[in-house]
Amino acid sequence: MSGGGLDTVGSPAFTDEDPTRFRAAGWWSDFTLSDAVLRNAERSPDRAAYIDHPDAGLSWLEFDAAAEYLAGQLAGCGIGRGDRVAVWHGDATAIHVLFVAIERCGAVVVGLGARAGAREAAAILRNSEPKILISDLLRSDAATQAASMADLPVPVLVSDHDTARLDVAVEPKPRSGADQLGADDVFLINSTSGTTGLPKCVVHTQNRWYYFHQKAVANGMLTSEDVFLPVIPTPFGFGLWTSHTTPIYLGATAVILGRFTTQAAAEAIDRHKVTVLCCVSTQLTMLMADRACRDYDLSSLRVVFTGGEALPYRPAAEFEELTGAKILQFYGSNETGLLSATTVHDSVEHRLRTAGRIVPDMSVRLFDGDQDVTETGRGQPACRGPATSLGYLGGTDHDKLFTQDGWMRMGDICEIDRDGFLRVTGRTSDFILRGGKNISASQVEDVAMTHPSIALAAAVAMPDPVFGEKVCLYTELVDAATIDLPALVKHLLALGVSKELLPERLIVVDELPRSSGGKVAKGELRQDIRVRMEADDERS
Template structure:
């Protein structure tokens, strides 16, 4: 298939001098995830690597052999160093084996979220330009529809008799060691919500996640004997380190849920003696709201990593009392990696009411626009350091992501106290934070306005006790047209829109409020939905 150079489009987020310094400090490594899998297969061959709950398990020896077999199948198809391989697959042990197989070929994984719709998949394929799309059986028909709109070879990953294989007829090829990726090469491209309504592709090296892994191990005192339950899908930032990077580097066991549900999570914790739970705040809140928790032994839990949104203090404290676990929070983004984190040595007040102390290796500044307001202790954070990504493929939104002098931004407003602890107090970007997932309001609006009844739409955050925020859509309707929420959702689903951006409330009004400059006054809409929610209207 032939290698293709990645169009990074902008200078990397670190220089050669930075890289040398990160290595000298031990923050970056010269080994890869593939190396770690081989090491685990040699040292602890019989230890379980991944468990597909409720049944099915893969040892480190089996993981290594299966990754080799899949890599040989890919090589037989002509996959070469630099090729991009899109993976659209439900969460399972298989996806982690496949990621390592792609790495061993020297290719780059283009990770697509399991709940993505055909429109989003097609946009990602167009941006990342992979040569192959590998899907599971559940997504095969949708994958076929997506590849009809973008020319890419479609393959299915199956598990006949528990043996993973690709549906190919080509003979297995030779996987050359020199072709394999290094820790500073791009190994993963995943997507993040775009403020223009189009997902952007983020470029990841392994070393940025190796650094994150080390912080997690230090902050949570993690061990190879730990059993992880990562509740976040693998293609995304939180999911990459909790289900892929850290379990592999540690040689630990990870329990994978095909889809998060509170009962399934409790069953997995009790059955597999899970010691490390990784979830967003909403999932923790949902677990505490489930009265069925009383029927399970959760005493094995030792550490819970969470983040992505504000953590309800009372809920978190009750979970700690129920399980005896210590809840830790990180703060960062898919693009920047972590900026701060709490540790098992922090007080409960610090752990549950802040996002932790700024990591000293991650230089963090606060901005108001392009003005440095670090000394004031409140502003939009931006960083430089060993956890940052390489930015967006093709330098999309480069000026939005970076400050003028090259610091990588996050779209929040934060406060940093005198002891270096960070608290998120607001957002600068037009996102709705639902259950730890950033949902682009313009993306929701663009999808909704394809409906013939909707002339103009504005999506805003609707307060919700469980998810923090949900998607509320205000709309001006065309003359003599009507549409209700169910009809709009059915229409959008038929258009292949991702489930994550579907509106959860629709309010039709004669005219959307506008500012003197003619822009939609979303502040007034947010005030309106807040009042409606409080009064039950």
Template sequence: MPDWTSPAYTAAEMDRYHAAGWWSQTTLSDAVRRNAQRSPDKVGYRDYLGSTALTWREFDTAADELAGRLAGAGVSPGDRIAVWHRDSAAIHVLFVALERCGAVVVGIGARAGLREVNAILTASQSKLLITDQQHHAGAGGLGIEVLSIEALGAEIGVPGPQLGPDDVFLINSTSGTTGLPKCVVHTQNRWHYFHQLAVANGRLSADDVFLPIIPTPFGFGLWTSHTTPIHLGVTAVLLDRFSAAATCAAIAEHRVTVLCCVSTQLTMMMADPASREYDLSSLRVVFTGGEALPYRPAAEFEELTGATILQFYGSNETGVLSGTTLDDPLERRLRTGGRIVGDMAVRLFDGDAEVTDTGRGQPACRGPATSLGYLGGTDHDKLFTADGWMRMGDICEIDAEGYLSVTGRTSDFILRGGKNISAAQVEDAVMTHPAIAVAAAVAMPDEVFGEKVCVFVELADVELVGNGTLELSDLVEYLLGLGVSKELLPERLVVVDELPRSSGGKIAKGQLREQVSR
């Protein structure tokens, strides 16, 4: 179809990725059938707070039955079917059933608002919206046929042919912090490559028990709750909605070995007393990313649980550029995004000028992990360089040993008196304070300097501050005592009960900027 056109990779590159074994000839649907044959009675997906626990045989049977009902409802190969559904075993059965129908999933985050949902439906030209009961009532005015899985008719059609591993199987949205989302186009194989890398870096096996707590339709959530659990044939425990206490309880009850979360969720867990009340010793590996990882709570989490935290650096669009491994030392694992992945070519740019030899700039990549870009080529002139390399929105440094560190976002600098101040560096400094659980630094308008540094924080432990809150003067004094550069000192401090989150689970800095501007 015309809107799949992308400069992401050529036919020759695709052939090379297959020849190298980076891409597979089989699909997720094939892997489900294999799991049903090899481990029919093993639980594949379990809803932690619900009653559903599907063995791989039951999962395969349910996907076949649902594919027939979808075909009976008119779902045909090439159709785009939007899914607005809470995280549960049912959504993974639905994804595989749609794959068996040859249809493309349009994934919408469970926490998305109607404005965002409408924008995705319009951009993707979806034929049908499938919801759970929680979202069904709110979807009535969207101008599209809306069905729940339970409401699909009993008529059974002939589904398929199913999608192939290089076909487009998913359109999801960016989980960015500002503005309306763009639609990102995915093949299964670009996530299969990421899956293989994760297995190697974390030494994963079918004996692991996964707990992915990132929303399913987004990139990080997709490979940790759908791609890797299915390809490995593990048991995955799913939470309807993240909370620190529920996460800790699920780890303890099901002896979870692999936790997958964004950095903010990890810091929230360490800030919650539940992390000390439950036995988390079963954890072996924690995959995290999506945002800068504060060193102090991460190191404390490793000490508390005995688990090893692994970071990846990449995005929904680019996949993975770098990653840490179990063999990397603590400082490298917690203070960098890991070594550049050898199979992914990475270059650094300063504007349009390549500056790889300086070790600092905006990274761009080309390789087997990248998506096809944005649906319809929207903003491809911004996403891709002139010669087809996909850009990240960050400023990074790559050292002599190939380790990558993010120093800030191209759009996440605070311009104070002509000086660029990295919001990420401010947040990392502020997060060293033992009373602070989560921090977000944004620009605050100022008549003299243009912008100043404003920091929003969630407190971890009010007992660590004198009057139940944290004063700006106390925070500044603490940071000066650590020798933090004065340019990184906050000039306004706002203590909140909970920072706003985007539908992808990241801190919604756009809302904070609007608040501080007012």
């Protein structure tokens, strides 16, 4: 593969004996997602595989045929084993066909989030060096811009939203079954929020997600008869297993929304008799708060998988009472997979007030720096086990991700009680958790300081009743310069900055507060924004 680094199973979080042990325990297998698609086409040819709400979609037989045709098209374009194929596509059946087709060519998906800006996309392309970039029509102009910004000769091909076929004049080329990826091969590279101002690329095998899938099935008592509604973008970890790996491994049906709104989600649940809803905590909070959603029949729901941040207990309990569903929370990351999870058998208190019981297979420890403090019950979690990724592409930030003896870290401070249930109590990294998505404060600051009026910027979390936190930016200006929020947002959008990085409140100060070491005292800024918001509430 091009791009270098971590192309086979070789994570520092694995010993040489681990893959054999994981297979012996049944946690890993040689059965791939492509194998599962073929099996589903043979066993349940007419069952709906993916439905683009409200009613377009493919059966498992049609899905398999579409993936096979597209794999031939890719082969005709010169894509073969070891190549990387970037996919920048909105949520639709087509993105899942693309992923399987790329797998069948023996190539690796480089997944870009649908809402990524050209600058973020360019950084991912530069890091991963794909052979081609496939986008839907909506993102095709931005894809061309991102390839140019990355200074890479990456051809941009357009995928049809309904069929996933490429808009190229090329005949499908027969390919060898030997080209297809194995379960231990890298099949996906996606991005995560970086602390250096640019996203980092996480390297995935299928087997880590096969393990995660098995835990989800056991915890939620899932079957092939379930109908999934995943509303998290597909390239990211939570979105990947809820919309791609678990529905395919089960042979179940997944309903796909092009864009999440509470009304669209409620309507889809009612129309398609959805049994499994998968969403970040903010989306569930929005759904619970929208009284109009109660005009729809949500009683088909059996399980709701959620994570990203703590749920408000009372509305969550009311949602369970309204729908009859059980809300299941879990704790993990794109890098580590799950460390803890709740099950349908847990009490309401444990399901709604904790992130679940520690997963024994993941061998979770607690650290203070590199010191093991597991016995104290409080510290920074780290793990070694079958759900972990291979780390960052090219070994980026290896020393930050791993302890000295190879345990993969999380970025939070957690407490684990005597019964093994985990609660998140704080963070070690400078992130803003908006709607379950980690937004790097330094990344926001870096892009904001591209504006010529801004001399120094500091981004902090601003409490929000719906999203949990939003981005508040404090700035010092250059000399007599002036700026307001609309002007800054316009500037950032013109640069192709991702919408997630846009500040939602701008506060200009004469001088940012400093600590004794000369760093910006963000603790004072967090206190300041809380005081300002309290004053705003009193005036309103």
